[in-house]
Amino acid sequence: MVRWRADADLRAAVISAVLIGVALGRHLLALDHLADADPDRVVDILRPAVRAVTKADRPE
Numbered sequence: 001m002v003r004w005r006a007d008a009d010l011r012a013a014v015i016s017a018v019l020i021g022v023a024l025g026r027h028l029l030a031l032d033h034l035a036d037a038d039p040d041r042v043v044d045i046l047r048p049a050v051r052a053v054t055k056a057d058r059p060e
Contacts, residue, residue, distance in 0.1 A: 011053050018053075022046065 022042065025031045034042070 011055075014053055015050060018046070018049065 022034070026034045026037075026042070
């Protein structure tokens, strides 16, 4: 099995943890900079990390 497939569940769990953390920080904890940030800017900042972990831009 190709390694990127073998750890797909782990990578999905890492992405879930990151997104839950951002949501908690923004809405529940109301962390200043995160709560005040434009949602599109938060997505722009998270996009490279999500792509790296999901290997969305991996070569075929």
